[in-house]
Amino acid sequence: xxxxxxxxxxxxxxxxxxxxxxxxxxxxxxxxxxxxxxxxxxxxxxxxxxxxxxxxxxxxxxxxxxxxxxxxxxxxxxxxxxxxxxxxxxxxxxxxxxxxxxxxxxxxxxxxxxxxxxxxxxxxxxxxxxxxxxxxxxxxxxxxxxxxxxxxxxxxxxxxxxxxxxxxxxxxxxxxxxxxxxxxxxxxxxxxxxxxxxxxxxxxxxxxxxxxxxxxxxxxxxxxxxxxxxxxxxxxxxxxxxxxxxxxxxxxxxxxxxxxxxxxxxxxxxxxxxxxxxxxxxxxxxxxxxxxxxxxxxxxxxxxxxxxxxxxxxxxxxxxxxxxxxxxxxxxxxxxxxxxxxxxxxxxxxxxxxxxxxxxxxxxxxxxxxxxxxxxxxxxxxxxxxxxxx
Ligand SMILES: CC(C)(COP(=O)(O)OP(=O)(O)OC[C@H]1O[C@@H](n2cnc3c(N)ncnc32)[C@H](O)[C@@H]1OP(=O)(O)O)[C@@H](O)C(=O)NCCC(=O)NCCS
Numbered sequence: 001x002x003x004x005x006x007x008x009x010x011x012x013x014x015x016x017x018x019x020x021x022x023x024x025x026x027x028x029x030x031x032x033x034x035x036x037x038x039x040x041x042x043x044x045x046x047x048x049x050x051x052x053x054x055x056x057x058x059x060x061x062x063x064x065x066x067x068x069x070x071x072x073x074x075x076x077x078x079x080x081x082x083x084x085x086x087x088x089x090x091x092x093x094x095x096x097x098x099x100x101x102x103x104x105x106x107x108x109x110x111x112x113x114x115x116x117x118x119x120x121x122x123x124x125x126x127x128x129x130x131x132x133x134x135x136x137x138x139x140x141x142x143x144x145x146x147x148x149x150x151x152x153x154x155x156x157x158x159x160x161x162x163x164x165x166x167x168x169x170x171x172x173x174x175x176x177x178x179x180x181x182x183x184x185x186x187x188x189x190x191x192x193x194x195x196x197x198x199x200x201x202x203x204x205x206x207x208x209x210x211x212x213x214x215x216x217x218x219x220x221x222x223x224x225x226x227x228x229x230x231x232x233x234x235x236x237x238x239x240x241x242x243x244x245x246x247x248x249x250x251x252x253x254x255x256x257x258x259x260x261x262x263x264x265x266x267x268x269x270x271x272x273x274x275x276x277x278x279x280x281x282x283x284x285x286x287x288x289x290x291x292x293x294x295x296x297x298x299x300x301x302x303x304x305x306x307x308x309x310x311x312x313x314x315x316x317x318x319x320x321x322x323x324x325x326x327x328x329x330x331x332x333x334x335x336x337x338x339x340x341x342x343x344x345x346x347x348x349x350x351x352x353x354x355x356x357x358x359x360x361x362x363x364x365x366x367x368x369x370x371x372x373x374x375x376x377x378x379x380x381x382x383x384x385x386x387x388x389x390x
Contacts, residue, residue, distance in 0.1 A: 009262075010194075011262060015189070015366070016189070016197070016363045017361050018188065018189070018350070018353060019033065019056065019353065019361075020032070020033060020053065020186060020188070020346070020349050020350060020353060021033070021186045021187060021188040021346070022188065023187060023188045023263050023264075025261075025263035025264045025265055025266075026265070026266065027266075028264055028266050028267045028268065028269050029269060030187070030269050030270065032049065032052060032053060032185070032186050033052050033053065033056055035052070035058075037182075037183065037269055037270060037273075038269065038272075038273065040052075040182055041179050041182050041183055041270075041273050042179075042273075044058075044182065045155075045178055045182070046156060046157070046178050046181040046182050046185065046342065046345075047064065047067060047068050047071065047155075047156065048064060049181075049182050049185050049186075049345065050067075050071075050128055050185065050345040051063065051064065051067045053185065053186055053345050053346055053348075053349040054121055054124050054125070054345065054348060054349055054352065055121070067125075070125050070129075071125060071128060071129045071156065072129075072150075072152055073129075074125055074126045074128075074129035074130060075129045075130065075132075075133050075150040075159065076133065076149065076150060077130060077133050077134065077137065078105075078108045080108070081101060081104055081105065081108070081134075082137060082141075082147055084100075084101075084104060085097060085101065085134075085137060085138055085141050086141055088100075088141075090141070090142040090143075090144070091142075092142075093218075093333060094135060094138050094139070094142075094333055094334060094336075094337045095214060095217070095218040095224075095333075095336055095337055095340070096218070097134065097138045098131065098134055098135060098138075098214050098337050098340055099211045099214040099215050099218070100211075101134045102127065102131075102134075102207055102210050102211040102214060103207060103208070103211045105126070105127070105130065105207055106205060106207035106208070109123065109126075109207070112205055113205065115203075115205070115355065117352070117356050120206060120348075120351070120352050120355065120356065121352065123205075123206045123207075123348070124206065124344075124345070124348030124349075124351075124352065127206070127207075127210055127344050127348060128344055128345055128348070129156075131337075131340060131341045131344055132156060132159065132160040132163070132341050133150055133159075133163060135160070135334060135337040135338070135341060136148070136160055136163030136164045137163070139164050139331065139334065140163075140164065147163070148162065148163045148164075148166055149163075150162075150163055154168070155174060155178060156178070156181070157169070157174040157175070157177040157178040157181065158174045160177070160341070161173075161174065161177070161329075165329075170284070172280075172284065173281060173284065173285075173328055176277050176280065176281055176324075176328075177328060179273070179277065180274070180277065180321065180324060180325075180338075180342070181338075181341065181342040182342075183270045183273060183274065183317065183342075184317065184321075184338075184339050184342035184343055185342045185343060185345045185346050186343070186345065186346030186349065187343075187346065190222065191216050191217075191219070191221075191222045192213040192214070192216040192217040192222060192223065192343065192347065193213065193343075193346060193347055193350050194216075195209075195212045195213045195215070195216040196209040196210060196212060196213035196347040196350055196351055197209075197350050197351065197354045197363070197366070198212075198366045199212045199213075200350070200351040200354040200355055201354055201363055201364070201365045201366045202365060203355070206348065206351050209347070209351045210344060210347055210348065210351070213340075213343075213344075213347045214340050217336060217339060217340055217343065218336060220257070223318075223336045223339040223340065223343070224336050225257050225258055225316070225318040226258075226318035226321045226322050226325070226335040226336060226339060227322070227332050227333055227335045227336055228257040228258075229257045229258040229294075229318055229319055229321075229322035230290075230322040230323070230325075230326055230332045230335065231332065232256070232257050232258075233290055233293050233294065233297070233322065233323070236293065236297070238293075239292070239293060239296050242293070242296055242297050242300045243300050243304070246297070246300055246301050246304045247304060247308075250304060250305070250308050250309065256297075256301055257318070258315055258316060258318045258319035258322065259301050259305070259313050259314070259315055259316065259319065260313055260314075260316065261314070261316045264314065264316070265312070265314075266312075266314070267314040268314060268315065268316045268317055270317045271314070271315050271316070271317065271319060271320060274317065274319075274320035274321060274324060275295070275320050277320070277324055278290075278291045278294065278320045278321075278323045278324040278327070279291050281324055281327045281328055282323065282327050285327050285328075285329075287327055290322075290323035290326055290327060291320075291323045291327070293323070294319060294320055294322070294323045298315050298319065301313065301315075302314070321335065321339075322335060325338060
């Protein structure tokens with residue numbers, strides 16, 4: 001059946017109001033609670049940004065110390081969760097482990113099913129604190145190594161590398177990793193946040209909403225793109241291969257990962273911050289090959305999209321994250337879990353807004369309509385043929 005409805009994937013459809021984030025695609029501007037991403041990335045830490053998102057306030061020094069201490073106290077995983085991970089096949093993708101572990105964490109929350117703003121903020125803090133521990137523990141368990149406990153006194157970034165390798169990372173690498181977490185923490189009604197809000201709108205608990213969001217983030221058109229960018233760079237190998245690679249993709253109508261964005265049509269502001277970070281880390285570890293490949297792919301990709309499709313295309317947040325995380329020494333399938341470790345702050349802020357917004361802005365249960373284009377045999381429905389006659 002022909003349909004006049006074009007599948008637009010909700011592009012441009014405003015479905016709720018939010019005080020958390022403004023993605024201004026036309027002007028390449030990103031605001032978290034009114035603050036420009038450039039200022040947050042260069043002048044604050046991930047802990048400050050997580051506080052801003054959850055409490056709608058930049059923390060003063062006392063609030064920050066308190067918030068950081070609470071994160072520190074929440075990093076350790078219940079022993080049962082580690083045992084559950086140890087029973088999983090070592091080939092299980094880390095995003096699937098993360099999604100399952102968030103669902104399992106609900107079983108360890110004695111305060112469920114009660115919900116209140118303080119309880120929701122505590123749960124959010126628990127998730128922000130524990131996701132890096134889950135990712136690091138799985139990284140070791142799948143190598144048949146014992147997980148390493150988080151240590152007090154280290155930042156979230158330092159702890160993450162420490163729990164993977166057993167060694168404290170270079171201070172500057174940890175600072176830049178923290179900045180990457182700031183850049184990924186929030187992005188309005190993207191696919192995974194929408195998933196979280198949709199689940200929260202049914203009044204399901206925060207763990208259900210966050211695990212749905214992790215499932216959504218795992219797809220290659222969303223958070224999974226950063227891993228796919230690295231696989232693509234590896235497959236291309238050298239700068240000389242970039243032009244034929246992009247030409248081939250365009251000819252076959254296939255995607256060049258890390259390019260394009262559903263909202264930013266004039267450039268993603270996070271790229272301008274990530275590009276020099278990727279360069280700096282490459283120089284620091286003595287391997288700028290992947291940074292240079294990414295830069296060349298940006299240049300050649302832009303020119304070829306213009307020439308062959310008459311389209312201005314720009315890199316998105318995943319493009320330079322790939323070479324950045326690779327040169328930081330992270331396994332490629334950890335790139336998307338790292339994205340989740342940061343975005344969980346945004347998801348939780350949205351879940352809280354969904355469930356505790358003031359009356360004037362309270363969202364309602366999401367329930368869109370669809371247009372039926374399947375079989376139609378008339379108002380009586382199709383004749384049901386008995387099993388022996390089908
Ligand atoms: C992110 C994405 C889904 C946005 O898609 P979108 O909103 O449909 O983008 P546009 O409307 O601007 O696309 C315009 C055209 O460019 C094409 N295009 C966009 N990004 C492309 C890419 N990375 N590679 C090849 N073609 C691309 C589209 O297919 C479309 O072609 P068409 O007009 O022939 O149908 C898309 O750019 C994409 O798939 N990028 C690669 C995956 C990725 O990096 N995802 C992470 C996003 S943060």
